[in-house]
Amino acid sequence: MSAVSAFAVGLLFGLGLIVSGMTDPSKIIGFLDVTGDWDPSLAFVMGGAVLVGLVAFRIARRRTKAFLGGAMHLPTARQIDRPLIVGGLAFGVGWGLAGYCPGPAVVALGAGQDKAVVFVIAMIAGMALYEAADRHFHARRRRRTPREFSDVAGDA
Amino acid sequence: MIDWTHFTPWSSAAGGIMIGAAAAMLVLLNGRIAGVAGIIGGVLRPAGGDLAWRLAFIIGLLVAPVVYVAFVADPAPPTIEASYPVLLAAGLLVGAGTRYGSGCTSGHGVCGLSRLSPRSLAATLTFMAAGFVTVFVVRHLLAGGPA
Numbered sequence: 164m165s166a167v168s169a170f171a172v173g174l175l176f177g178l179g180l181i182v183s184g185m186t187d188p189s190k191i192i193g194f195l196d197v198t199g200d201w202d203p204s205l206a207f208v209m210g211g212a213v214l215v216g217l218v219a220f221r222i223a224r225r226r227t228k229a230f231l232g233g234a235m236h237l238p239t240a241r242q243i244d245r246p247l248i249v250g251g252l253a254f255g256v257g258w259g260l261a262g263y264c265p266g267p268a269v270v271a272l273g274a275g276q277d278k279a280v281v282f283v284i285a286m287i288a289g290m291a292l293y294e295a296a297d298r299h300f301h302a303r304r305r306r307r308t309p310r311e312f313s314d315v316a317g318d319a
Numbered sequence: 320m321i322d323w324t325h326f327t328p329w330s331s332a333a334g335g336i337m338i339g340a341a342a343a344m345l346v347l348l349n350g351r352i353a354g355v356a357g358i359i360g361g362v363l364r365p366a367g368g369d370l371a372w373r374l375a376f377i378i379g380l381l382v383a384p385v386v387y388v389a390f391v392a393d394p395a396p397p398t399i400e401a402s403y404p405v406l407l408a409a410g411l412l413v414g415a416g417t418r419y420g421s422g423c424t425s426g427h428g429v430c431g432l433s434r435l436s437p438r439s440l441a442a443t444l445t446f447m448a449a450g451f452v453t454v455f456v457v458r459h460l461l462a463g464g465p466a
Contacts, residue, residue, distance in 0.1 A: 168348045169372035173379020174386065176341035176353060176425075181387050181394055183334020184327050189398035193325055195447075195454040200322035204331040209428060211335025212342065216433025219343030224434075229350030236350050237434070240421065243441045250420020251427075251442045255449020257412030260457065261401045264424040265417060266355040266380065268410075271397070273381035274388075278399045282410040289414020290360050297418075 165231055177270045183208040186270050188262025195259050342429055345376075354426020355380070356417035420446070 184190045184204055193202030229235055258264050263271065263282050271279035342353040349372060351358075358373050387394065401409060417423040420442055422431065427446075431439020 165349050166371040166375040168344065169351075170375040170379045172341045172345045172349075172353065173376035173381075174383050175344070175379075176338055176355075176376075177380040177383025178387060179334045179337030179339075179341060181334070181383060182337060183331045185331075185334065186384070187395070187397035189400065190325070190327075192400065192454055192458075193322060195450040196458055197451050198455055199458060200320060200325075202322045202325045204325070204327045207328050207331040208335035208338065209432070211332040212339035212429040213335075213432045215336055215339025216342050216429055217435075219339075219346055220430070220434045223346045223350075229346070229348055231348045231350075233350045235346075236352070237346075238352065238421075238431075238436070238438075241436075241438055243438055246419050247421060247438060247442050248445050250416045250418070251445030252449045253412045253416030254420055254423060255416075255446035256453045257409040257416060258424075258446060259450040259453025261406050261409035261413070262399065263406075263409070264355075264413065265359060266423070266425050268413075269355065269359075269377060269380045270383050274384035274394075276397065276399070278401070278403070278406055281403055282406045282413075285407045285410025286414035287359070287363075289411040289416070290356070290363055290418050291414075292411070293415045293418035294360070294363050 165233060168231060176266065177273070179212075180267050180270050183211075186267045186274070188267075191258070191262040191264070191267070195262075338425070338429060339433070342425070342433065346430070352426055352430045354422050354430060356414075356423040357421070357426050360418045416446075 180186050185208055190202060190204055193200070194205035196202075223235060223237065226235055254264075261282055263279065265286065268279055268282050268286060272283045345351050345353040351372070353376075358376050362370065362373050362377070384394075399406075413423075417426075421427075422439065422442060424446075427439040427442040432443060
């Protein structure tokens with residue numbers, strides 16, 4: 164059941180990305196090009212999404228269980244630390260170079276864009292690299308910040 | 320200057336509402352954050368029995384363009400300026416960066432801002448700033464394009 168709803172969510176999410184225009188990297192670059200011909204469309208995507216999200220997360224915060232019965236996995240990390248900023252900087256540079264972030268890249272892969280194939284393979288390699296490094300330093304980092312890296316569900 | 324020829328406020332806001340509705344469904348039905356980087360990253364680090372919903376979500380993303388073409392229209396072909404070597408470097412940075420920083424545009428941007436999380440706001444401002452600077456450097460400093 165949870166897989167069925169996750170599939171429907173992925174489909175709706177992907178259709179939203181297509182409708183919004185965000186699967187075209189030139190729209191992303193157009194938004195990031197604030198000193199050139201600036202296309203503010205992405206701000207409207209975020210605005211529309213957050214408007215709905217605000218209501219949903221207000222409801223979610225008051226619940227301990229999801230409506231399908233599973234546990235509510237809300238992020239617990241609060242600190243603004245070096246991994247958050249360094250990771251954000253690396254992501255932002257890659258985003259600016261290609262015009263793809265993970266969601267639109269996967270949708271573009273589904274559409275059969277050649278360049279998305281290369282990007283997604285490299286992206287998964289980057290994630291695997293992170294996993295390898297994280298495992299390598301896991302013990303040391305766990306002693307310093309015990310909660311933050313302990314749970315994948317704590318993402319974002 | 321605002322690029323009025325490419326600016327699409329209505330369709331972008333409509334798509335945004337769909338993305339927000341998807342994020343709302345995932346958190347309310349499944350109790351999960353719709354962060355694409357986190358969902359893919361979790362496949363590489365499977366923790367007991369949570370592989371199925373992650374793969375189902377990713378398959379949903381992959382079939383979205385097929386469904387769109389079948390029922391709506393052929394979308395305009397995208398413009399991808401980046402060369403293959405640049406895409407390779409960018410992919411590595413996006414993959415490692417989103418995992419190290421615990422989120423991407425959907426996880427920190429859409430969901431984090433919706434949760435009013437200061438941590439996600441800091442992340443969103445950071446990757447946006449890095450994106451602004453990168454495009455400025457590539458388009459205006461290196462390429463010598465129109466300022």
